[in-house]
Amino acid sequence: MNIDLKEMTQLAPIFRELFKGYHVSRRDPELYTQLSNLQDAYRALFKALGFELVCDSRGFYYFVPEQMGAQVNKTAQRLALFTFILVEHLADQGRDPLAVLDGGSLGRDELPALLDKYRDLFLQAEVESQEELEEKILRRLTQLGFAAEDAGIYRFLPPMHRFLDVCLSVQQDRDLAAALHSDLPLPAPVLADDEVEDEILPLAIEDESEEEALARAIAEEQELNA
DSSP: OOOOGGGOTTHHHHHHHHHTTOOEETTSHHHHHHHHHTHHHHHHHHHHHTOEEEEETTTEEEEEOSOOOHHHHHHHHHHHHHHHHHHHHHHHTTOOHHHHHTTOEEEGGGHHHHHHHTHHHHHHTTOOSHHHHIIIIIHHHHHTTSEEEETTEEEEOGGGHHHHHHHHHHHHHHHHHHHHOTTSOOOOOOOOTTTSHHHHOOOOOTTSOHHHHHHHHHHHHHHHHO
């Protein structure tokens, strides 16, 4: 297809955010609107660069990675484990996990009790204090567009559905196992190396900056249309 780069006025910021793993949602009105209006053009351009642009019907865009790095793997595992923990914690409190994680919020004042209750699981993610919980997990959720923080309140955004989908899938498997083997105890969720990360977080090309990658993609597209 022919791509008019002049129409793609938000190309640089869109690529920059997607390239670093951010999820663009309606919280980013300018970027989201342009992606929605020129979706096919952006998909074609990014495909030339080697990225798959995905539009989730629940209202967000992200890149699908081709490969993962060790640090990104660890981040994905931490965020997924936190989602598992939060779903169970909210259910124990009689709160609807889907309502909270789909546009709801969690206060910073709730973190100490959460950390104390699930300390053994958090240790799997190398999280031992509230400061580490906020730095290694909640801060990353906000950086990647899964949540927003304001005055000590973390509000969850539509991209959280990516973790929820994985969480609900695992829970369904556990429920099925419980129905088939009701006498066997079910273990707490433990993340395997390849269980979650390949589906969640993208990774930038290590030896190429975002500016170089974007310039290369534009040059390749212009050569094709020459």
